[in-house]
Ligand SMILES: [Zn+2]
């Protein structure tokens with residue numbers, strides 16, 4: 001196997017430091033798990049509720065941090081919205097007025113229209129933020145496309161608006177937008193990250209394209225929007241499968257950093273609960289950090305010290321010497337199965353395109369050997385442990401519970417968690 005890039009070794013070292021702090025610090029704040037959602041919409045773009053209403057829901061439902069990521073806009077400056085025409089309509093406005101009152105809600109009548117002012121993040125965050133309890137992070141869903149393929153990339157903790165950068169292919173559009181985020185990070189000195197949204201939305205992005213994006217460290221393995229096809233279909237790889245293909249190629253062949261998996265809501269609909277709608281509470285991340293600040297959250301994410309989940313909670317995951325261990329935070333009456341998934345060195349590298357009815361290759365993720373993303377071990381119970389054999393390129397854990405998810409993204413879905421891949425040191 002090729003050596004890892006130095007910066008990834010540095011990230012692993014950082015992760016080990018976090019474990020050290022967690023167990024033995026004196027005078028330092030202990031690390032803890034913070035719950036957050038990085039992908040959410042409001043009336044600033046195509047969500048159907050006011051940002052304060054959306055934020056209030058997340059804060060009162062146990063979240064510690066939230067990024068409202070509207071399409072191609074930062075919630076800033078003056079924006080008046082026509083209540084009769086916006087996605088929330090009169091019903092959302094009444095709930096907003098009831099909850100926040102005349103002293104907060106700004107409204108006016110102009111040319112026969114009833115207008116309400118959408119509050120910028122810089123104004124309403126003060127109603128919600130509390131040190132080590134609730135944090136808001138600036139965000140934008142950079143919403144781009146190549147021909148009919150949507151390419152959406154979230155920029156988390158950015159400082160300035162980024163307009164979609166375009167490009168001559170899906171790969172180039174992704175790369176140009178990621179580069180724009182990294183450029184702003186360099187220019188401002190402010191930590192910020194890009195993540196690829198819902199690769200299977202309109203089957204926009206293939207594993208072969210995503211694996212080649214330089215500087216892309218995250219993608220959505222689980223997105224709660226009903227139109228995003230996390231599970232794939234007969235022609236298209238699901239996001240779990242894409243992740244294994246991408247990890248294997250980046251680590252073993254392309255000499256690139258791993259990509260980590262996120263869980264997000266991508267919520268737009270706040271007034272009716274249904275699996276046909278994109279509601280809140282479906283997917284999130286749990287990040288282990290000593291402080292609830294954007295910088296600490298991002299640092300932990302870049303070190304892989306977090307997991308994605310649609311309900312399963314973990315007490316701990318760690319790597320000690322050559323053993324990976326998972327400790328589940330159980331719920332009464334629920335059972336758990338942990339799958340350790342990975343690819344071994346010497347794997348079969350052949351792949352073939354999937355052909356359409358006309359015999360021509362489709363622009364979809366290729367079909368690969370079963371040696372990529374194999375289930376290396378499967379265990380039941382509240383803890384699971386995997387001894388590294390030494391020939392693994394990476395090993396990741398997926399924990400599937402026996403608990404059916406309420407108001408699921410997909411009917412019959414069980415609550416699940418996805419732990420970031422462990423990569424052996426060389
Ligand atoms: Zn999107």
Ligand SMILES: [Zn+2]
Nearest residue numbers: 039041141266
């Ligand atoms: Zn979205």
